[in-house]
Amino acid sequence: xxxxxxxxxxxxxxxxxxxxxxxxxxxxxxxxxxxxxxxxxxxxxxxxxxxxxxxxxxxxxxxxxxxxxxxxxxxxxxxxxxx
Numbered sequence: 001x002x003x004x005x006x007x008x009x010x011x012x013x014x015x016x017x018x019x020x021x022x023x024x025x026x027x028x029x030x031x032x033x034x035x036x037x038x039x040x041x042x043x044x045x046x047x048x049x050x051x052x053x054x055x056x057x058x059x060x061x062x063x064x065x066x067x068x069x070x071x072x073x074x075x076x077x078x079x080x081x082x083x
Contacts (some may be wrong), residue, residue: 003080006073013070030054030062037066 017036029044042063048054056081 003077004075007077010070012072028045030058033059034065037063037069041066074077 001015014036017032017038020035021032021038023041024035025040025044027043029048032041033045034036042059045054045059049056049059
């Protein structure tokens with residue numbers, strides 16, 4: 001139940017973050033990276049860092065939070081239930 005509930009929460013969270021992509025990618029891509037770690041947000045954050053509107057360290061560290069936030073769930077499901 002925890003595993004299925006976790007996947008449900010991740011799915012709902014992903015749908016919510018997708019709705020924020022158009023508004024955040026042009027204003028605050030580093031926050032968008034930290035929320036979801038999407039490829040468009042990484043590209044935009046790199047561009048913002050290049051022109052000096054964002055910190056390069058923040059642009060590099062934020063996707064770690066966004067991508068690793070839910071990576072444990074598929075790993076745990078595969079470990080628990082196998083391939």
